[in-house]
Amino acid sequence: MGKAARKKGPKKDRKPKVRDVFVAQPFEGLAAEPELIALREFVPSATARLSLRDSPDRSVTLATVLPMAAAAFVRGDGEAFVGLQVQTRSSDISRDLGRALRWVLTAEPGDVLSVPDTTSPPAEGERLQDLLVADAELDIQLHEDFSWWLPEGTEPSGEVAMSLERANAAIKPSERLGTGAYWVLPGDKAHLRWVRPEPENKVLQALARLSAAGEIGLGEGSRYAGSFRAHGLLVPVWDLDPEAHAQEWKEPAERLGDRLEEALRSLDDEPLNAAERRARDGLLGRQLTLR
Structure with missing residues (x-):
């Protein structure tokens, strides 16, 4: 007797494979490329307003480090921030930052994006090069501490207070x-x-x-x-x-x-x-x- 035929179950839907290529020069094409690299790699506490291509009137601040090394957050006073120095990254840092930027544009005061989206398949229009004015320079503001995390006159508490204390203790002098x-x-x-x-x-x-x-x-x-x-x-x-x-x-x-x-x-x-x-x-x- 021949072998009994095996029953084939329904085919499972398979997610299409997405080719995610490492981008060695993620900020290429932006006039602010050298500053973006410096702020991400070795400047301790600095901020700069971003020039948004499609939302020129929106105020978003790029920052070196945010509380708990968050990817983005909106302060209680509505000021939106995107952080450069985060713990998690994908193969394209520009895409990570672009996704954090798009998130913060619709976030509410008090919202926090702890880590950038590094797992969604790449899509069009989500890199910094797609969202920023390419020839805009950054007006860098250096800070001696991280008090800018909070609105003026606000006292830190809880995890933010502990994170602020650690960050201030680790800061190294720097000047542009x-x-x-x-x-x-x-x-x-x-x-x-x-x-x-x-x-x-x-x-x-x-x-x-x-x-x-x-x-x-x-x-x-x-x-x-x-x-x-x-x-x-x-x-x-x-x-x-x-x-x-x-x-x-x-x-x-x-x-x-x-x-x-x-x-x-x-x-x-x-x-x-x-x-x-x-x-x-x-x-x-x-x-x-x-x-």
């Missing part, structure tokens, strides 16, 4: 010296961390040209330390004398920026010479791990 350029004091050494908008290879070549010419520093009390990558862009880092006030480095940083811009322009006409190529090889070996 220019677009994407921040003086930070994370420990015994002060640093200049500068998110550069140009392609990584171009920045390295320009830095190599300055290094070979002895012009890569900010002057006495400074030393080029290396660089790290963040969301598709290169972030050169300089060690600075911690005894000097942050604003004492503003003018030297501007002069360095001018030299770097000139070196970048010169690359179109003058390839690196032998000494500059050796300098570039040395720079490539000085990659840092951000702590």
